[in-house]
Every structure is written in structure tokens, then in C-alpha cells.
Amino acid sequence: MPVNTVLPKPPTEDKRWKIIETTMRRNDFQPDALIESLHSVQQTFGFLDIPSMRWVAAALKVPLSKVYGVATFYHFFTLKPQGKHVCVVCMGTACYIKGGRQLLDEIQRHYAIAEGQTTKDGQLSLLVARCIGACGLAPTVVVDGNVLGKRSAAELLAALDETVERKRQS
Secondary structure (H helix, E strand, O other): OOOOOOOOOOOOOOOOHHHHHHHHHHOOOOHHHHHHHHHHHHHHHOOOOHHHHHHHHHHHOOOHHHHHHHHHHOOOOOOOOOOOEEEEEEOOHHHHHOOHHHHHHHHHHHHOOOOOOEOOOOOEEEEEEOOOOOHHHOOEEEEOOEEEEOOOHHHHHHHHHHHHHHHHHO
16 A cells, blocks of 8 residues: 555454554555455454445455455355354265255254354354365364264264353353
8 A cells, every 4th residue: 555545444443453454554455465354354353244344445445345245255254243152064965965954954953043143142153064175074064163074963962062061161
């Protein structure tokens, strides 16, 4: 960004916006820093909201539609706050054939949430991925970044319950 160009004002007075600004500055405020900048926002605040996407768009001088398109295209970006615990059920072909749909249905029933939702207590968010690339472990579920494969619905629910309960206590 040229020296005489003024950076737009961040959406809030939160000092953490300096982290995102540093990421963009390191990349000379170039439009190709979009994904890295969005990652920085999500790591800092936990999700991407409209005000943060507007700010990134203005700072990088890219259309908001492009920022929104990138944020909604890649599954690792989320537009709403996630629960303390995130469960991603793989629905790729191998996982689907080996019982991924049944795992998803049981998690939805057990926690009374639908795909893309978070439990009322904010403990668990349920997401679906097209494929996580662990077909040999099908059906697979990713819980807080840990891949759980070849689990029955009962085994998976027991592991989820233990993790969610452990987080409530900490």
C-alpha cells in the first residue's frame, strides 16, 4: 500500500485488528493476500462476519463479492461463531457408503442439532465435508482436528460426549 494511502478504519476498536493489519501489511496489501488475511481474521475472532469481510475488502481493494465468494467457497471458513467443540462428518463417497450418513443422523438426533448448527449451550457445532481425504478410515469424522475413523455410531457418540463433557469441566 502506498505511503499516502490511508487504511480503512477497522469495524471495532478491538486491538486484535492490528494482527490482521500486520498480515496484510506483510503482503503489501496485495489482493492475492485475501485468503491469508481471511485466515488471520478467523484465527483471531473465530469466524468471518460481514463487517470484517467489508474491512478486508476495503483494505485489499477487492470487491466485497470476491471476499464473500472466497469465504463461502472454502469449507475452512465459517460465517458464524462455532461451538467450543467442532465435529465434521465426512460425506465423501467412501464415507457415505460405509455409514457416514448414519453417523450424521445419530449425531443430529443425539444433540438435537442439524448440519451447520451449534447446540444451544454452545458446546458443539456440527459440520459436513465433501471429503477429508481419509477414505481408508471410512466412515470418518473430524473432532477438534482429530480424525476418528471406522467408528460405529455408539462409539462416536461416546467419544463426542466425553469430549464435550471434558470441555464443560475445563
